[in-house]
Amino acid sequence: MNEVFFQSTKFFALPLHKKMELFRNEKLRGYTPTLDQTLDPENQVQGDLKEGYYIGVEVPEDDPDAKKPFYGPNQWPSEDAGFFDKPEMLGEPLATLKLLHYEDKISDPARGIYGCGAHSDFGLINLLATDDVAGLQICKNKDARPRIWEDVAPLKGGFIINIGDLLERLSNDVFRSTLHRVVLDGQERYSVAFFADPKPECIVECLPSCTSDMNPPKYPPITCYAYMNQRYNDTHLGLNHIMDKK
Ligand SMILES: O=C(O)CCC(=O)C(=O)O
Ligand SMILES: [Fe+2]
DSSP, X not given: OHHHHHHHXXXXXXXXXXXXXXXOOTTSOEEEOTTSBOSOTTTOSSOOSEEEEEEOOBOOTTSGGGGSTTOBOOOOOSSOOGGGOOXXXXXXXXXXXXXXXXXXXXXXXXXXXXXXXEEOOSSSEEEEEEOSOOOEEEESOTTSSSOOOEEOOOOTTOOEEEEOHHHHXXXXXXXXXOEEEEOOBSSOEEEEEEXXXXXXXXXXXXXXXXXXXXXXXXXXXXXXXXXXXXXHHHHBOOHHHHHHHO
């Protein structure tokens, strides 16, 4: 993991115009600048104070699989793809690595300013590695009001496992997704998230073992692609808005 954090620091240190050349595409690969994603629009007055870099399974342009949604080539910096440019790194399934860099700003929840707004991850499961800067908080009971937020102490070298919303849907709420957010205290912060999701065409519907006459399915079936695409578009700014700022 040290090498991943090293490569991440190197990537985010590139000038903004270089990173914007790799602006995220419809394959969910590339750079997402600060304020581009708003994970909790109802409670935020501005976007998250983080920039990110999405890396997916490397599928060359001429591979028939590159026509499928969410499969395709990565957008590497021209200098060198380096450490991440290894097809075997992510393997076959829909798996996305997102490098994250938070600004050295102070969050102000009362005013709706967050490093990362409250959300649960969209897919099945997320492995999260952080540096040793605090900021991550979880809410164990997302239905309770008011919400109680607890700090998750940073543990360099460890992984935090977050259940995502597709697992909640598949399991008919047996496994609830983890509501979490990042509150910054003025220190710069790096983290690395690895999202493991079903293949895009997978129909996500209640598992037979998670339903009964007394407990009907709570969510209608949906393809992984339709669900992820909706959540991705709901939380990222439109492309035109960002390109105006370039
Ligand atoms: O940076 C963190 O600790 C959390 C990141 C996160 O929640 C996400 O990328 O979904
Ligand atoms: Fe998250």
